[in-house]
Structures are given as structure tokens and as C-alpha cells.
Amino acid sequence: MEAFSALDKHLTSRKVGEREAAELLLAFPLCAIEDACRARPHRGLADALEAEPYQEALYIASKFLPGNLEALVRQEATLLWLRLRWEATGRHSRSIPPHIAATLSTTELHGYAVADLRLHPPALHLDVPAEAGLLLSDPEGHRWPIAGVLIVEETSPLRLWRIYVEAPTNDGRVVNVLTMQLPPGPLDKAVAAHAAHAVPAVDWRSIWTWTLGAVLTGEPLPPSKA
Numbered sequence: 379m380e381a382f383s384a385l386d387k388h389l390t391s392r393k394v395g396e397r398e399a400a401e402l403l404l405a406f407p408l409c410a411i412e413d414a415c416r417a418r419p420h421r422g423l424a425d426a427l428e429a430e431p432y433q434e435a436l437y438i439a440s441k442f443l444p445g446n447l448e449a450l451v452r453q454e455a456t457l458l459w460l461r462l463r464w465e466a467t468g469r470h471s472r473s474i475p476p477h478i479a480a481t482l483s484t485t486e487l488h489g490y491a492v493a494d495l496r497l498h499p500p501a502l503h504l505d506v507p508a509e510a511g512l513l514l515s516d517p518e519g520h521r522w523p524i525a526g527v528l529i530v531e532e533t534s535p536l537r538l539w540r541i542y543v544e545a546p547t548n549d550g551r552v553v554n555v556l557t558m559q560l561p562p563g564p565l566d567k568a569v570a571a572h573a574a575h576a577v578p579a580v581d582w583r584s585i586w587t588w589t590l591g592a593v594l595t596g597e598p599l600p601p602s603k604a
Contacts (some may be wrong), residue, residue, distance in 0.1 A: 410431040413431065470499050472505070479509050482587070490564070522552060527592075
């Protein structure tokens with residue numbers, strides 16, 4: 379790529395510092411993801427990450443930067459993809475009343491089927507009040523109240539939700555992205571299957587249950603007999 383060649387020349391001649399060069403190198407794969415998503419706004423995450431421009435930019439960037447660059451770029455690319463999908467579907471957001479938010483993490487999912495989950499639109503941001511009691515840990519183990527959840531649904535080849543959770547901290551924010559597959563069948567069994575493989579140190583089940591409950595409260599239909 380011409381951009382990489384030009385950056386290499388500037389780095390060699392010291393017209394660009396190493397820190398600035400690293401930031402630029404990380405930006406190239408993200409620009410490729412953004413171009414791919416804007417060309418096809420509804421493409422899935424895996425498809426976007428496998429697109430040739432992204433893979434080429436990632437490969438070349440890895441030649442310049444040491445360490446596990448791919449994992450870092452993939453995380454940033456995933457966050458960018460989630461935001462672009464949300465923007466492409468209209469930036470829809472919903473506020474959950476505090477008195478309802480306080481009860482959603484104990485939503486009774488037995489009796490619901492996965493088919494009862496209807497996410498309209500397919501990307502929805504939920505404002506999470508403090509009353510929800512949801513917490514997210516930072517790398518040092520400190521726990522922070524979650525303030526926002528973004529759900530993006532994919533339906534092909536398998537139905538799944540990608541759930542972005544964000545908690546403000548004293549120095550910025552801590553974020554995480556959960557992938558929840560939604561195979562046909564009872565909803566509580568799908569949650570149990572995820573809980574069995576979740577990281578023990580984090581109460582992911584409460585976050586999943588709260589998010590599912592928030593979506594189900596927007597559905598006027600009665601639960602199915604799963």
C-alpha cells in the first residue's frame with residue numbers, strides 16, 4: 379500500500395515519531411473495516427474481518443509493529459463494527475426506567491423461547507441506570523457500574539447477539555463485548571450454556587439476563603411454552 383510505504387519513509391527519516399507511526403499503523407486496518415462496512419452496511423462481523431482490504435492492512439501493519447497486534451486491532455475493529463451497525467440502522471436507543479431496571483437481572487426466563495426475542499431494530503442501545511446494579515471489572519479488578527449496553531443482532535449463518543457493555547471509570551471507561559448464540563429452543567437453556575463457559579470472575583449471567591429482560595419488556599406478546 380502506498381500509505382504504508384510513505385509512512386515507512388517518514389519513519390526512517392525521523393519525520394514521524396515511533397508513537398505517532400504506531401497510531402497511524404493501527405488506524406489503517408480500522409479504516410479498511412469502515413470502508414467495508416459502509417460499502418455493505420449489513421455485513422456480519424466475521425465477514426468484515428475476513429475482507430481482503432482489512433487482512434492486507436493488518437498483515438502489513440504487523441510487519442512494522444511488534445507484539446500481539448492482531449488481538450488489539452481485532453478488539454478495536456469489533457468496537458468500530460458495532461458502532462457502524464448501530465449508525466446504519468438509525469442510532470436507536472431506549473432508556474429503561476430505574477424501577478424496572480432494578481428487577482431485570484432476576485428476570486424469569488423459563489417459559490420463553492429464543493424465538494420470543496425480537497430485536498427491532500437489529501441494533502439497539504440501552505441506557506443502564508445505576509439501579510440496575512450491573513458491574514464490569516477493569517484489568518486491575520476494580521468494579522464499575524455499567525452505564526450502557528449495545529445489542530447488535532446477526533442472523534446469518536447463525537442467529538446471535540453481540541452485546542457491548544460499557545462502564546465509565548475515573549480514568550475513562552472499561553468495555554467488553556459478549557457474543558451470545560441464539561439457537562432455536564428454550565431461552566433459559568441458551569443462557570445456561572453460555573454461563574457454563576463464561577469467565578468465573580465476572581457475573582456475566584446477570585448481564586445477559588438483564589439485557590434479555592430489557593428486550594423482552596418491550597415485547598407485548600406473552601411468553602411461548604418452551
